[in-house]
Amino acid sequence: MGDLSFAAVLSAFWLTIQLALFSAVGALVLGTIIAVMRVSPVRVLQMLGTWYVNTFRNTPLTLLMVFGILGATYTLGINLAPSSINDNNFRWAVVMLSVYHAAFVCEALRSGVNTVPAGQAEAARAMGLTFGQTMSQVILPQAFRGAIAPLGSTLIALIKNTTVAAVIGNQEAAGLMSETVENQGSSIGIFLIFALGFVILTLPLGLLFTSMSRRLVVKR
């Protein structure tokens, strides 16, 4: 109750940042594995990767979050932090954010690979480069540059999507806002505080990724 203190807003956004950081790492690791599976020459791995992407890209993140608590924790008994309800909520939020965004990371990486013309690999092989050399010297450097822009939008989407963690009781930005609205009523001031917080978090990142993808674009 009482007024919305600056310290409360800061600590809520600190939780938002923590959620974003842990989930970004998780999504990057998992997404890279799925991407490798999808571009691999092995049919079975391709199919598993495609299944993963189609499943998690088309499921609402809200459903995954709610399932983490009501389904996994309470019904299946998979408690990620038995000693603390808050920690369990936080960890499930990180898991679900990672699982969900891994599908988008995978597609971002794959679209980076797709920007590389087949002629590049053909030329590299014609020159006598081995598979490893072709990958490390020719294909992957170009593919990563092509993936910067979509990876950037995925990271920004992830930061915004950390708000969904509020539906399972995490006191991050959206959680604090919803509590404040309940206690004090909704006002444009409260909205602007939280909205601007996200603008501050995402705007510089957006500019950074746009300028990076422009600077590093492969001229063709």
Add this chain to the structure above:
Amino acid sequence: MSTSVLFDAPGPRARRRHALLALLGLVIAVGVLFLVLRKMSAAGQLQKDLWTPFFTAEAWTQYLLPGIWGTFKAALISMVLAGIFGIVFGMGRLSHVTAVRWVSGVVVEFFRAVPVLIMMIFFFGVYAQNNVFNSELNPLAAVVTGLTLYNGSVVAELVRSGVYSLPRGQSEAGVSIGLTPSQVLRSIELPQALTAMLPALIGQMVVVLKDSALGYAITYLELLTWSKTLGSAYANTVPAYIVAAVLFITMNYLMTVLARQAEQRLSRRGRTTLPGVATAPTGGDVEPVPTGGIGGWSG
């Protein structure tokens, strides 16, 4: 995948290695599936009577169909309003009046940067306090407002990049026959941009359908909320969420297929289409449009 950039046609040794990797992948996948099923059976979630309700008419007429209807209702209204919002502000961003361009730019960038849930919570509070709609309609109105503002801004960016993707000759020809810049925009560029946008617009519907599940947080009765109710009514929480997920995936997958068909139909007619938010990653070798600024998918 036959003309993959990454790999040569496999020889006998590579083929053996691939078979080994395939086996490994299968073993891991089956292992994960086994773990999930064991966990579910340990919690008694595989019992037949938890799953049989889904084959009764009651579960569908009382819970799931109202849920699907709630999700679709919110998504459809939002998409129509987002289309209008997007065309207005997209044209605003292309206006030759600097002030209009600036204001539209700030509005679009702002609503793309703010999470949809934050907007929904805010508008739900505003509508409830001021009795803007009756108490039954308030959650729907808040969901629609949030979805419209965010997705409208995305559509505005689509309009803008759609117009930018047209050949210069189009506007030059318009100007040379004596049209004003705004006439060129309205009668030459916009109609072509909208056609090019169509697949991306249908793809955006996937985002809207998924995001409507955020209504769960503000008591809007959509598929996720109804599935939760169903889960407590039949005491089958886990099966209820799995069925809800399958329904969501099916709806969204159908939308993706529709978007791809629209894309193919347009390209058969010799039109170029815009790689969309949801279709771009699967669109093969098209390069994503550098829209710049902030954006991306939402949950």
